[in-house]
Amino acid sequence: MDALEQRSGEVKRVTRETDIQLTLLLDGTGITRIDTSVPFLNHMLTLFAVHGFFDLEITATGDIEIDDHHTVEDIGISLGQAFAKALGDKSGINRYGLSYLPMDEALVRVVVDISNRPFLHYVAAVPEQKVGNFDTALVLEFMRAFSQHAGVTLHIDLLHGENSHHILEAIFKGLARAMDQATGVNRLVTGTLSSKGLL
Numbered sequence: 001m002d003a004l005e006q007r008s009g010e011v012k013r014v015t016r017e018t019d020i021q022l023t024l025l026l027d028g029t030g031i032t033r034i035d036t037s038v039p040f041l042n043h044m045l046t047l048f049a050v051h052g053f054f055d056l057e058i059t060a061t062g063d064i065e066i067d068d069h070h071t072v073e074d075i076g077i078s079l080g081q082a083f084a085k086a087l088g089d090k091s092g093i094n095r096y097g098l099s100y101l102p103m104d105e106a107l108v109r110v111v112v113d114i115s116n117r118p119f120l121h122y123v124a125a126v127p128e129q130k131v132g133n134f135d136t137a138l139v140l141e142f143m144r145a146f147s148q149h150a151g152v153t154l155h156i157d158l159l160h161g162e163n164s165h166h167i168l169e170a171i172f173k174g175l176a177r178a179m180d181q182a183t184g185v186n187r188l189v190t191g192t193l194s195s196k197g198l199l
Contacts (some may be wrong), residue, residue, distance in 0.1 A: 007183075009085030011078040017070040018062040024082040026183050028055030036060040036075055038068045041142075044172040045075075045101035052176030056063035068138060076142035080149030087183060090114055095193040097182030106161030110174035112182045113153040116199040120147040124158035124171060131165050139168055143175075152182075 007026040014020070014063040030050035034042050036058055057076075062071030087093065097112045108124070122143055126136040147154040156174070161167040192199045 001078045007086045007088075011081045011085070013074055013081075015070075015074065018060060018074040019106040020058070020060040020062075020074055020078045022033055022060075022075070022078045022082055023055075024079070025055035026083075026086045028053055028151040031055040036071060037062060037064055038071055038134065040132055041068070041072055041075065044047075044168065045079075047089035047169060048148035048172045048176045050176075051173045052180040054176070054180070059108045068135060069141065070145070072138040073141045073145045076145030077149045080146040080151075082161050083150040083152075083179070083183070087114065089192065090116070091191050092185050092189050094184045094186045094189070094192070095199075097178035097180070099174040099181070100159075101170045101177060103166040103173070104163065106163060106166040106170045108161070108167065108170040108174045109155075109159055110171065110178045111155040112178045113173075114182050115134045115153050116151040116153065117153055118148040118151055119153045120144050121155040121157075124156055124167060126158075126164045126167050126195055127162065128164040131168065133183035136164055136168060139171060143171075 009024045011022045030053050031051045032046050034045050036042050056138050060071060060075055064071055095114050100108045102106050120143055156171055158167055
């Protein structure tokens with residue numbers, strides 16, 4: 001990869017339910033400007049960007065008068081698409097990432113493979129249905145949309161934890177750390193890291 005090349009992705013997604021503009025810079029410093037109209041998701045995505053060293057800008061509106069489902073899912077779609085665009089043919093990257101992320105009493109394991117084979121394994125029984133006004137079940141929908149559109153195999157396991165906020169925060173921070181590792185440039189990799197020569 002050219003030293004001056006910026007690995008970035010920009011996505012504009014407009015549907016009858018949502019209007020999203022998102023810009024991602026992979027090799028950033030964690031600079032954020034995020035307004036999703038869903039305050040808890042703003043918090044989680046800010047943590048994701050800061051702990052993954054991604055520069056991330058999101059402006060999103062949606063039919064939150066119904067509920068947050070469409071907005072959360074469509075932002076997951078858009079973020080996944082932005083990663084896919086920023087990675088291009090995925091040449092020169094580590095491909096795999098692993099994070100064990102503690103948040104007080106909670107411990108989460110997140111493992112990713114930027115494989116171009118979308119798959120989500122999500123075993124994280126969050127004790128409470130709501131954190132503030134946020135429906136905790138929507139994190140699964142976000143992660144499913146993200147993995148599908150980023151083209152990643154994604155495994156998320158809650159090893160232990162009691163506080164719902166801590167669990168969800170550990171999930172997003174763990175995803176950040178794993179994606180930062182997986183998207184990192186490896187000077188030993190020529191082309192894609194695959195015995196087939198193509199992901």
